[in-house]
Amino acid sequence: MSQVALTAAIAKMLVETAPDAYPALAIEKSTKVIMDTFAAILSGAGSEVAHPLDQYMALSGESGTSPIMGTARQTSAEMAALVNGTYGHALDFDDVLSMMPAHPSAVIVAVLCADLQHYPLSGRAFIDAHIMGVEVGAKIGLGMTTEHYHRGFHGTGTLGIFCGVAALARAYRLAPAISEMAFGIAGSMASGIRRNFGTMTKPLHTGWAARSALTAVRLAMSGFTAAPDIFEAKSGFFSTYGVAQSDPVVALQGLGQPWVMTDPGIALKKFPCCYASHRGMDAVLVLRERMGVTADAVARLECRMPEGGMQVLTYPTPTTGLEGKFSLQYALAAGLLDGAYSLWSFSDEAVNRPAIRDLLQRVKAYEDPSCRGDDPLFETRSSGSRGFVEVDFVLHNGQTETVRVAKAPGHPSRELSWDELAHKFRDCAAHAGLSAAQTDRAVSALQQLQSQDQMDTIMHSLRQQ
Helix, strand or coil: CHHHCHHHHHHHHHHHCCCCCCCCHHHHHHHHHHHHHHHHHHHHHCCCCHHHHHHHHHHHCCCCCEECCCCCCEECHHHHHHHHHHHHHHCCCCCEECCCCECCHHHHHHHHHCCCCCCCCCHHHHHHHHHHHHHHHHHHHHHHCCHHHHCCECHHHHCHHHHHHHHHHHHHCCCHHHHHHHHHHHHCCCCCEHHHCCCCHHHHHHHHHHHHHHHHHHHHHCCCCCCCCCCCCCCCHHHHHCCCCCCHHHHHHHCCCCCCCCCCCCECCCCCCCHHHHHHHHHHHHHHHHHCCCHHHEEEEEEEECCCCCCCCCCCCCCCHHHHCCCHHHHHHHHHHHCCCCHHHHCHHHHCCHHHHHHHCCEEEEECHHHHCCCCCHHHCCCCCCCCEEEEEEECCCCEEEEEECCCCCCHHHCCCHHHHHHHHHHHHHHHCCCHHHHHHHHHHHHCHHHCCCHHHHHHHCCCC
């Protein structure tokens, strides 16, 4: 396996690839994802993870000038990477890349923003590093196969750390030998297991990956050593974290062939919860509007999912907002009751409404082999993108209606518009307590990210004034 030399090939690609090597469309796609990620980080600043992270920062005693977004606080670069990264996944509102499967951009944005004072970046350089970070992590995930996830690993932590290292290596233009060391160090830091879904530790996987990526790069730049062939070697990452089908050759051959940012692209979330629920949620809103009914008129709501579609939706009767994010039954009931979804939909208060408890008795959700359809990539897709989802409404008067959804809103084939993205950003910024004027300035700057001279300017607009 060591003859593959995947680690060396990635390290070389990161420094030698020209900025115009990927399609021009990738720049626009990346800009949208980055704007979306900043929105997700801001939403995390107003979430339930904020208080314990404040306490942790106080206990750590770390100090510095790196900003915590959505707040007025500053701390060390590595702590900022951890906190901003955790914020980015706190409400499960960040991007989705099914081929990993993981949420790579919160890790990348957190590490690139962590030390802008010493390593300033223009908007264009930031985009470039993001594209390369996504590419590397995605192709490692492709080589690992989705069985890595099915074993119980959370790819946002175990694979996202390599996205962060790759993005920093690209931004800092590290020599290949140093990048190899950084990947080697990161290989011993990769972590995250799915049992923690529905708790604060799930988003911590993102923050931990961001902090560890920055630490690994800093150690490598300081002369620290590690195995230079961490991906492909015996007892390396692929052989230890992978399965029989995991193959570094697949990752190597996939680099830039095609570029992930444009093919297959990254999905952005319209709803702040687990992506596996989104197609069913979309179907509920469509049916509610089409039939012109409210929850009182519905005798039964039935949702059929593809096999594996409910793998991570493990809370049929949630009691907290975090559990609600991983409850298909709750998500369907909330859409039926409210006719819309917001950040509040996944609060403790919303989850525990008596009306929801009543509705849950009328909601049925299960996996159905027929929802596989003719999806040729069914086995390689994540639970939120394989096959299709069907939802039935059965009214008290006997009327029935069914909607089938194959692609969730925000999927690359159903891309969020700039207006929808701006609306999401404003909602998230308000959740963090930013003013409307401040938010408008940030939206304008992020929409024109490619022409921004200094990312520091944007970072300032995302802090409490």
